[in-house]
Amino acid sequence: MSKRYFMVRVIFDKQLTEQNLIEAMATSITKHFGEVGIASINLRLIRYDPEKAEAVVVCEKATTDQLLTALTFIREIDGAPISLLVVRISGTIKSLSKPKK
């Protein structure tokens, strides 16, 4: 099955842990697309760098739009506003970190 890797920029004023981030994503997916949605998206957090405020997540290629929508609708974590900006989508992790042509 093909995958899609997302480079996500986290705009958040407080300290955010990996656990909080993945939980927020999973909650948003379940809220908008249900249990079947979360199963088909098959979300995994590859890495999260709190210093750069960047995360890399992966999902199934067919569910790219669903994950994008779910990330769009995340607006707060523990009452504090947050923005998850998807800056790049790629088929491989390697090309995700390459500069744009």
Add this chain to the structure above:
Amino acid sequence: MAGYRSVALTIPTAILNEYSKTLTQCFVKVGLETVSRIDLTCSNRYELLKLLRRFRNQYDLVSVKCTNQNVAAIACRDRRVDIVFFDPNNRNMKFTHTLAKLLNGALELNLSFLLNRESGDVLNKAMRHMAVAREHRVKVVLSSGCTSPKMVRSPMQIRAVGVTLGLSEAQSAEAISSVPSSIIESNLQRRSPLYIEEGVRLIGRNGLK
């Protein structure tokens, strides 16, 4: 910059001249083009027509928030209105087939309404609006409508929301790129000193270009 090329700034009429230049400079510094936009909110048709006469020539983009059926009908029919939008939180107002047939401009879906929604009904209503727009091949504009940096989302996220709400992939991509840019381009042409009327344009006169 999140992947944007230009930004439409909704500037209150009271601070149009003084504040807008400073605000515009902030975006120009980071390489973004800016266009001025006004959101008209009226309670009746007379008020709308009066505001349109007053502000059409001052702004690059004129949008109308449809708060009732009368205002919506006039806004959809009037060629001076570029964009109409509906608040999905307003239960009494919806984008109907009749309005879709009347519409001259474009229908806007504002992401901020969806982000600040109070119930799941709002998404359902937005989906119905998109279904009507798709059926009547109405031009759709997807916008962030953000008021703070935390509400900014990238264009590809907004496109994905359009697809999820029922637009086709092509229509959704156009709604965030070519449709708004064509509206802005035609309005900028219309505001140029060389514009005479629709289809008639001055090509040159004594060095004027």
